[in-house]
Amino acid sequence: MQYDLIVIGSGPGGNRAAVLAASHGLKVAIIEKAEWGGCGGNRGYLPKHDWHHTAKLLLAAKGFARRGIHGSVSGDLAGAWEHARKLARSVRDTQIAQMKRLGINGFAATASFVDPHTIALDGRDRLSARQFVVATGSAPYVPKPFFITAQRVLTTDELFSQPPPAGKRVTIVGSGAVATEFAFILTMLGREVTWVAHNPPLSHSRFSAAALQRLNERLRRHGIEARVGARPEAVEMPPEGVRVILAGGDSVLADWVLLGTGRRPHTSGLALEAAGVNTDSKGFIKTNEYMQTSQPHIYAVGDVTNPRMSASQALADAAVAVANILAPGSRRQDRRAVPEVIHSALELGRIGAAAAEEEGLLVGSADFSHNVRALSQDEADGCVRLVADGKTGALLGAEVVGSDAAELIHLFAQRLNQPEALRVLANGFYGHPARAEAVCQAAQGIVARLPAPEKPGE
Numbered sequence: 392m393q394y395d396l397i398v399i400g401s402g403p404g405g406n407r408a409a410v411l412a413a414s415h416g417l418k419v420a421i422i423e424k425a426e427w428g429g430c431g432g433n434r435g436y437l438p439k440h441d442w443h444h445t446a447k448l449l450l451a452a453k454g455f456a457r458r459g460i461h462g463s464v465s466g467d468l469a470g471a472w473e474h475a476r477k478l479a480r481s482v483r484d485t486q487i488a489q490m491k492r493l494g495i496n497g498f499a500a501t502a503s504f505v506d507p508h509t510i511a512l513d514g515r516d517r518l519s520a521r522q523f524v525v526a527t528g529s530a531p532y533v534p535k536p537f538f539i540t541a542q543r544v545l546t547t548d549e550l551f552s553q554p555p556p557a558g559k560r561v562t563i564v565g566s567g568a569v570a571t572e573f574a575f576i577l578t579m580l581g582r583e584v585t586w587v588a589h590n591p592p593l594s595h596s597r598f599s600a601a602a603l604q605r606l607n608e609r610l611r612r613h614g615i616e617a618r619v620g621a622r623p624e625a626v627e628m629p630p631e632g633v634r635v636i637l638a639g640g641d642s643v644l645a646d647w648v649l650l651g652t653g654r655r656p657h658t659s660g661l662a663l664e665a666a667g668v669n670t671d672s673k674g675f676i677k678t679n680e681y682m683q684t685s686q687p688h689i690y691a692v693g694d695v696t697n698p699r700m701s702a703s704q705a706l707a708d709a710a711v712a713v714a715n716i717l718a719p720g721s722r723r724q725d726r727r728a729v730p731e732v733i734h735s736a737l738e739l740g741r742i743g744a745a746a747a748e749e750e751g752l753l754v755g756s757a758d759f760s761h762n763v764r765a766l767s768q769d770e771a772d773g774c775v776r777l778v779a780d781g782k783t784g785a786l787l788g789a790e791v792v793g794s795d796a797a798e799l800i801h802l803f804a805q806r807l808n809q810p811e812a813l814r815v816l817a818n819g820f821y822g823h824p825a826r827a828e829a830v831c832q833a834a835q836g837i838v839a840r841l842p843a844p845e846k847p848g849e
């Protein structure tokens with residue numbers, strides 16, 4: 392059968408590409424070798440976000456007595472796991488129903504290229520298309536000395552695929568998003584977390600030092616602190632648990648270990664060479680700004696293309712790829728315009744240029760500590776920070792720390808680099824009480840320092 396578009400992988404990137412293309416009338420097939428919804432919908436952002444909400448409810452419960460609410464609550468990891476699994480199933484069912492409604496043909500098989508216009512399903516049946524989107528995601532990286540061991544040494548893939556291990560003591564390894572988010576989530580769910588990390592939490596991210604300091608202070612208040620500089624050298628499995636031996640001889644004993652040690656692009660079995668699609672030295676599929684690979688009719692999106700892996704990025708890549716499939720050369724990818732978010736003891740959101748004070752840049756900030764809504768929610772820790780070009784007034788970047796940061800950051804998503812953006816934000820009307828009022832204050836702080844706008848006719 393000849394398709395207009397074949398999509399490989401049904402995570403956020405692949406699903407978005409298939410839905411957008413079919414909505415515009417293309418004849419689309421999508422191929423998935425594992426669970427529909429990809430890593431993201433089954434073992435990534437979806438169950439993580441579900442657990443993070445549970446963690447926040449448990450944290451809020453600690454303050455119930457102060458609000459006149461009495462009784463006790465406690466976290467149950469097995470219950471949280473079951474809840475996330477049901478949610479993933481229901482989202483998956485909705486995704487499959489939408490595919491059917493749009494006439495997208497779904498195939499449960501491993502796709503591999505036979506030639507630049509043909510793929511084989513499980514090495515047998517052939518499908519061909521004018522264009523392709525490769526959205527095959529990523530797989531966990533398990534560095535030495537670790538090896539995956541059921542119920543003992545896990546990545547988030549195993550944690551969300553199988554009922555969670557017994558035992559309260561958990562060693563978390565890494566300093567990236569996974570470790571920083573799960574150190575908080577698992578602590579709130581009643582686990583005793585020891586966190587070992589080469590580097591300070593999120594030190595390789597683009598969040599500002601001020602934001603990371605707030606996050607680390609907040610984590611410390613919950614008794615969560617990374618043992619920075621710890622280098623795992625060996626792993627032992629005595630009957631009482633898993634012992635991680637660190638350089639220098641120190642060791643950490645726990646019931647199980649969660650690795651947050653990174654992910655790698657997933658291209659195995661795809662036979663990219665048969666299609667003439669090039670990868671870089673780290674195995675990522677190389678794309679241009681239109682999301683085209685070395686074969687212009689084959690696009691690639693999401694984790695398989697980019698070390699800054701996020702569902703937000705995969706969704707944005709897919710939108711760009713489909714725009715160019717429909718109208719070649721019509722849309723360029725601008726990765727700075729994609730929001731980045733972290734869900735830990737504090738929520739962090741950022742977009743655009745780094746929120747640093749540099750020459751010629753204006754920074755405006757507002758704290759939630761004076762915000763009525765934040766105060767009434769007992770969640771006044773955090774701030775909004777905006778960066779603008781001192782001459783043009785264009786909004787260059789934004790960072791939000793605190794509850795709903797991952798929502799508020801969208802107020803800036805469509806306004807980056809627009810000269811009028813800060814005046815619009817500063818002069819707009821806001822509901823009261825609302826967290827977004829801090830956005831208004833931060834914008835006003837910059838607008839007050841901008842040169843007055845030229846009057847027509849001057």
Ligand SMILES: Cc1cc2nc3c(=O)[nH]c(=O)nc-3n(C[C@H](O)[C@H](O)[C@H](O)COP(=O)(O)OP(=O)(O)OC[C@H]3O[C@@H](n4cnc5c(N)ncnc54)[C@H](O)[C@@H]3O)c2cc1C
Pocket residue numbers: 399400401402403404405422423424425426428429430431432434435436437439440500501502503526527528529547569657659660661692693694695700701702703704705732734
């Ligand atoms: C624990 C965790 C929490 C996260 N939280 C967030 C978050 O809060 N926000 C955020 O933005 N991002 C988050 N991420 C990242 C996000 O989940 C990924 O970036 C996103 O899922 C990538 O989407 P994708 O479409 O590129 O690939 P994936 O979601 O990995 O999907 C790829 C799919 O392709 C399939 N596939 C691979 N090869 C083939 C083949 N040859 N044939 C057929 N099918 C194939 C795979 O089976 C898989 O289902 C998180 C990740 C993890 C691990």
Ligand SMILES: NC(=O)c1ccc[n+]([C@@H]2O[C@H](COP(=O)([O-])OP(=O)(O)OC[C@H]3O[C@@H](n4cnc5c(N)ncnc54)[C@H](O)[C@@H]3O)[C@@H](O)[C@H]2O)c1
Pocket residue numbers: 534535536564565566567568569570572588589590622623650651652653654698699700701702731732733734
């Ligand atoms: N909120 C989000 O958007 C979100 C959430 C979770 C994950 N993700 C993405 O998923 C991917 C995987 O996340 P991650 O946190 O696992 O990866 P990461 O690449 O962000 O961090 C990997 C960590 O593993 C450490 N590490 C590597 N080798 C090690 C070793 N031998 N011993 C000890 N530590 C070692 C590194 O120092 C680093 O701290 C990332 O791209 C991340 O951005 C995104």
